[in-house]
Amino acid sequence: MIRTLVATLSLAMISVGAIAEEAAPIPGPRSYETRGQVTVNGQRVRYTATAGETYLRDSDGNPTASIFATTYIADGTSDPRTRPVAFVFNGGPGSASLWLHLGVFGPQHLVLPDAGDDGAAPYDIVENTRSILDVADLVFIDPVGTGWSRPLGEHEGSEFWGVNEDAASLDQFIRIWLSEHQRWNSPKYLLGESYGTTRVGALLNQLEGGYTDVAINGVVLISTVLDFRYNDTSDGNDVGYVALMPGYAAAAWHHNRIDRSAWNNDIETFLADARTFAIEDYMPALMYGVSLSAEAQAQIASELAQFIGLPAIYLQRANLRVSLSRFQRELLRDQGLSVGRFDARYTGVEIDGVGERPDADPSFYGIDGGYTAAMQDYFGRTLGVDLTQPYATLGDVGDWNWDTGRMGNNSYINTGPWIARAMRQNSDLQVLVAQGYYDLATPFMGAELMFNQPGFVQDRVHMRYYDGGHMVYLNDASLTALADDVRELITSR
Known part of the structure; x- marks a missing residue:
């Protein structure tokens, strides 16, 4: 009898412990805020940098995933209508946003040899005089499975890994960000590279495809891949x-x-x-x-x-x-x-x-060591991020769902029609297409063939070419040209 009672109590304690473990609350999102300044175009820009997590939630308000993003907001703007905001992401799918963050748009810049091996640490991180923080606030987004972004609780990465799934998660993030920062009436831009340009098409479908539109002023497609044919x-x-x-x-x-x-x-x-x-x-x-x-x-x-x-x-x-x-x-x-x-x-x-x-x-192996080391060093020593979990630079996502639903089930993905439709339905939407001549992953003529198709508003498609490859900004002259072209897109609205 005693043995039976002890066994029963032990099982009960195990069950209670298991339930308690399963029901353990998800800790709140982590956030790290610092101050900084950078000189751009001869102008000293002071800003607040916030690197941290935003929780996505289901219809019942329960957390499903954490999106880690880095936001830079410049001082001195009293009217948000006069201050654009640019949401920036890379591609992969499965890449964090470090390449565009330290490569071209952020306030700090990684210096690497043009078309040469990056070798080993130490690497030079300098003030980025070509940043676009003088004309727009910046939000660098790491989708689920990249950087420190991750699913929460019982949710799995596969729920977010797909053309539509990924776009839906970033759509929710952007809407949360606009509400938290009271920026719904600011001019808005999407800046993507590589698969990030595919994401732009799918994201425009999410943002502008329904009655609760988030109208976008302009998109920048760097190393474009919309129609995978x-x-x-x-x-x-x-x-x-x-x-x-x-x-x-x-x-x-x-x-x-x-x-x-x-x-x-x-x-x-x-x-x-x-x-x-x-x-x-x-x-x-x-x-x-x-x-x-x-x-x-x-x-x-x-x-x-x-x-x-x-x-x-x-x-x-x-x-x-x-x-x-x-x-x-x-x-x-x-x-x-x-x-x-x-x-x-x-x-x-x-x-x-x-x-x-x-x-x-x-x-790729000529640049990846430098970017990974520089990004984590910058997060830790400059932005004060003290996370010790592994940081996923590229590739830490599982099987990708390429089915785009109503766009068709062809073997080749094409999110271009969503951009074309957005241009026809939003008379302010401008498209900058930035291509490197030596990019064989997303060749420049592929972008030309894509935008030669019917449906696009041709006088609002701006093709630009650079003496570089997939990451056109590795070339210093091309970095300057790209930053100037994006700045012109934003300021010419």
Whole structure:
């Protein structure tokens, strides 16, 4: 009897303990506030920086996820209608916002060698005289699964990992931020890079697609990918080769693999001819497929070789279709080097002289150490963030739900129509498209083909090009140009 009673009490205590553990309240969001100042355009801007968590909630008010964001609000604004706010995020999907934060828009800037290996610490973090904090308050957002953002309680990351799911979570965050800071009547901008541009399209659908609109004044698309057909060279998708071809040409130009004198050493003329060739000659040849005559194939291969720096015989053997990984290896194979995917100016040493794919992307491993170290150092020593949990720079998300629902269930995602619809329904919405010539991950001609489609309001689409790759701001001159272009977009409203 005694043993039975003890066992029963023990089980009861375990059950109560388990229930207590399950019911343990979620601690409140953490926040860290500091003061700072930066000189931009000769103007000293003093600001309050708040790095911290915002809790997303379900319809019953229960926390579902924590979004970690860093907000910079400049002093001296009494009327929020005169002070724009820019919401900034990177892509991945699964990337924190450190790249745009320390790379171009924030008050501090990481200095790295242009198209060179970032090596190891220490890295230089300096005052960013190209920040846009002089013309807009800034909110750098880390979506769930990136940085220190995470699901809460019994909720899982998969609830937030998808085109629509991700956009819905950022939609809720932005609405909460606007309410907490009383900024509903401020001009609003969305700034995204890479998948962040895909997110812009889906987020515009969330923000402006219903009756409780959050109208956006402008969006900045850096290294644009909206229609994924233009970034893919899977079997049967020949348009992907067409979009990549002028990017291949830019890479060949940079590495002196073509005869520059034929274009008077003018890259703009060269790339204009590459675009024309891609549309008027190369694409029809691909469409003809096996019905293209041997003579016509040889002619196209010869002309293509003059643009992208690979031998004509190699192009013929490849049926005029060179995948990105093969191009990365083939362009500088005779030097034992591969070129970067994110930025074709970068090169990496290849041990296997006959390999088909690069060992890794030199344009990523050449920068990631610097950004990760610099961001965490900046959070800890400058912004006073004392979190010790792992900080997810890139890739800490699970399977992504690419189904966009009413946008269709095609194999290729396309959030461009949502941007086009927003432009037609919001006469103030301006779109800045910023592309690096040497970006082979989101090639510049892919963005052009996207915005050439019907539905966009063409006089409010502003295409800009830079002497850089996917992260155009790694080049100091391009960083200045990009910041100036974004500042013009915001101030010209």
